[in-house]
Amino acid sequence: MTGEGQPAGDAPSFAVWALPGIPEVRAGDDVARLVADAASGAGLPGLADGDVVIVTSKIVSKAEGRLRQADDRQAAIDEETVRVVARRGQARIVESRQGFIMAAAGVDASNTPVGTVLLLPEDPDASAERIRRGLRELLGVEVGVVVTDTFGRPWREGQTDVAIGAAGIEVVDDLRGGTDPYGNPLGVTVTALADELAGAGDLVKGKTAGLPVAVLRGLGNRVGETGQTARDLIRDAAGDMFRLGTSEAVREAVTLRRTVREFTDEPVDPAAVRRAVAAAVTAPAPHHTTPWRFVLLESAGARKRLLDVMRDAWVADLRRDGKSEESIARRVRRGEVLRAAPYLVVPCLVAEGAHAYPDERRAAAEREMFVVAMGAGVQNLLVALAGEGLGSAWVSSTMFCRAAVRAELGLPDDWDPMGAVAVGYAAGRPKARPARDVEAFVEVR
Template sequence: MSSGELRVVAPAGTPEVRPGDDLAELLLGLVELQDGDVVVVTSKVVSKSEGRLRAGSREESLADETVRVVARRGPTTIVRTRHGLTMAAAGIDASNVAVGTIVLLPLDPDDSARRLRAALRERTGRTVAVVVTDTAGRAWREGQTDIAVGAAGLRVLESFEGRTDAHGNPLAVTAPAVADEIASMAELAQGKLGGRPFAVVRGRADLVLAPDDDGTGARALVRAEGADLFGYGAREAVVRALAGHAADRAPFGAPVDAEELVALLTGPLAGLVHEVADEDGEVVVRPIAGAEQSVRALAFAHGWQEADPGTVADSSACLRLVPATP
């Protein structure tokens, strides 16, 4: 358990990090580690040491770092990266580097954390955890905070499920993302312009795992496609549902049940249809004239599809809808 006291040290004196630099050597020249410490390092210096520097602009590298676009607003593009992260410009950074140079996120931040942890263990004999951080915005919140994009040797989620509070109330879904909390706390000590890419958090040794256990990594904090409820921006969701490409099914989530689909078509969207019926797991819909595509888009967004696509030629015919398969 936590002692109720935490200490964060962000040492000054780190030189400009270059490709091939030994991060463990740089850190150990600045601070003496103790068992149970959590070492925090920014993804930028990890990327620099791993040679993830590129000439050019963020826009030129964005496509290669993007799995899919979540939303666009003017010059801002929010994407899902190969790491599963949802970030502006795929986390590509053009600050604190030479003009005309950008820094990409590490290829595998969890692996970067594991290798740094192993190097620190080998050279000091200390059992520590490592967190790799990056800065991200939050939906519905102004400003940014640091989050954990990589981790090793740390319990990244602290589950309270099954416990009770002081009043006897059961805790059902309380699971603090402690890796993210550590990342943001460390950033307060590091600052954005202080040239302090390392921090050591002391006082939560209970979260640090045994030397032979690197844990789940920060990847465990990433929600699976379709599980976050907000797979696209509001405008993009409309476009994707109307387009109906099979590859876009996952971000919309699992199919709803027939009862929920019928309730939509007979409730807020009743003006689109003449008749709706649930027939043994199929939803049979007779759309009004001109509403066929709207019904198809609604079905797509809720995980349903036509049982026999392309058979509806006019509004007198019916659409037979069934749950889509992955």
Template sequence: MIRLGVYAPDGAPEVMPGDDLVGLVVALTELADGDVLVVTSKVVSKAEGRIRRGTRDQALPGETARVVARRGETSIVRNHLGLTMAAAGIDASNVLPGHVVLLPEDPDRSARDLREGIHAQTGLNVAVVVSDTAGRAWREGQTDIAIGAAGLVVAEDFAGRTDAHGNELAVTLPAVADEIAGAAELATGKLGGRPFAVVRGRADLVLPAGEHGPGAASLVRADGADLFGYGAREAVVRALTGAEADRRPFGAPASADELSAVILRATGLHTSHTRAGGEGLLVTTPRGLTRAVQALAFAHGWVAGTTDAAMELRLRPAAY
């Protein structure tokens, strides 16, 4: 039997730049070996001086690596941590009016510092998660996720194992760091002034002292590996404009057969392989369909160039 417990103590003061988070945690919690300490990113950012004067709109450009989608006044962006979040995770709540709080510069490092500091003061071996709130594609509402972690197995890999019926698990990878962050948020709440939570009962996920693990950064998919690199509207526009800087989020080049099938489905045009062989394709494009074929090629990781023949395009995989 596994019994999981979560508690979040009251009594945390308003955190200011330079405050000693380790001292606050030790004073407010009753930690034990094997616990997981979850700390909200807001107090980590405040202690690290990540408070800025201004609005979220003013701070957004500096925190944005690229825009993923826009709907009205809402911008979903990939920030410099690789996280895809509304307004890059910039927060204007629980802060003085006219100010915003940016995410920690390196949440995994922040988690390591907290873990080492707690061990130095108490001798206890605990894991640390830095959590933040994020929305989810296809789901209403938000939940907390781990944006930083130290001393924790952040994901359990079940690939290759079999279930009770003998079925092999192919891609089962529970993101336990995110699950722990979500469980902790049930205790911390949004308005309760409880930025620290202790999750107890999964000491098997806590690494030995001195081993910090890959951190929460290992849960971030590389740009281009995500199947949803742009919003639906943005993907159409980016493919039609075909700017080289927009190529990577569409992912690695598709196979020649896949691209041929897509072109046939969307335009009714047949492709043929180039005389040189390999993966090159040729397609004759009547007037009015050239732009469509170029956009389809771009969205599938291919480059469309002209040949000496009239209305003929040569397609080849782009460098990735």
């Protein structure tokens, strides 16, 4: 037991001790009864109102029959995984079916018979509530219950126990809106109390001592009908800045890169666009050149003047093509995606460093290399914008009136506008992209 020699008076303190005497748990066992029997053992203080019972999830899983025959642990991990967050070799950090971001979906092959694995409890919060109710019925005490499992943490070596289930206990202490002793406002302080309790319990339970349950006393003010559960500790996707591993983030950003044609009027952060441009100029290019230039139209006046010039040039082309005024008006309306965007980028190709060839074939191939490099740069830009949470649409309009665009923007003659990119926040979720069979695009030799 810890807590001896604690400060006297009103100084905050608590005591925590492990419960010896928990037998090997099997499917169908009543965890509450096992805890109650152990807590009543000789030399132990028993359970009292306001105590917190901290239970390793492993014995909960065993009692709930979550032991599986599984010679292939990877297959069991697959079944318990919602999505892969990061992968390195066989190691996987995943989102489990319970919503936790953790290694191997919590599938455990230790301390189980050979050829079996142990899955996490189906609903750890419900498990904690059943243990809490059981202890109330058996001992007449009002306690909090925390069900724990061992997690690693990003950027930190080592593992620690955290709460995956909780009942009858404050799970978080939200201090936002208050002030510190100096009067400074607290804007982001939310303490994960249940995780702190889990860690305190693990100090006396240990990982190999065969002590799966601990009792913590002295924080009765945190125990009661709080309405909070461990699920309250799971950060939702919208607030998760570190949702993916590196390679997964790249694939996700490529997938998220969709053409957006309707934008909100929320302004675009110019710094976010510059970060996307920084990614764009890492694209491959011929002869160690840097053929990309990006004209950023950040003012509404600059955007309107350019788009008016482009529209007039387009209308003139359509009239020369013999299109009717009705047809012209319809086409112009379809092209208004650029006008609706709160930010425009005009990518330009500058073929400095291109080799001069006397014959037309090689000269054309040289030009194509630079155009390909331009496409790679723009793709980098679009993907990086998606990573910033911005929608985009790459429209080819400027390529049909390059001289007019150069004149309006005051660009050198050797800058070739390669379309325009509308940038902004999508007004709605894009429609689901139909699945494409990779083999339809592949030839193997």
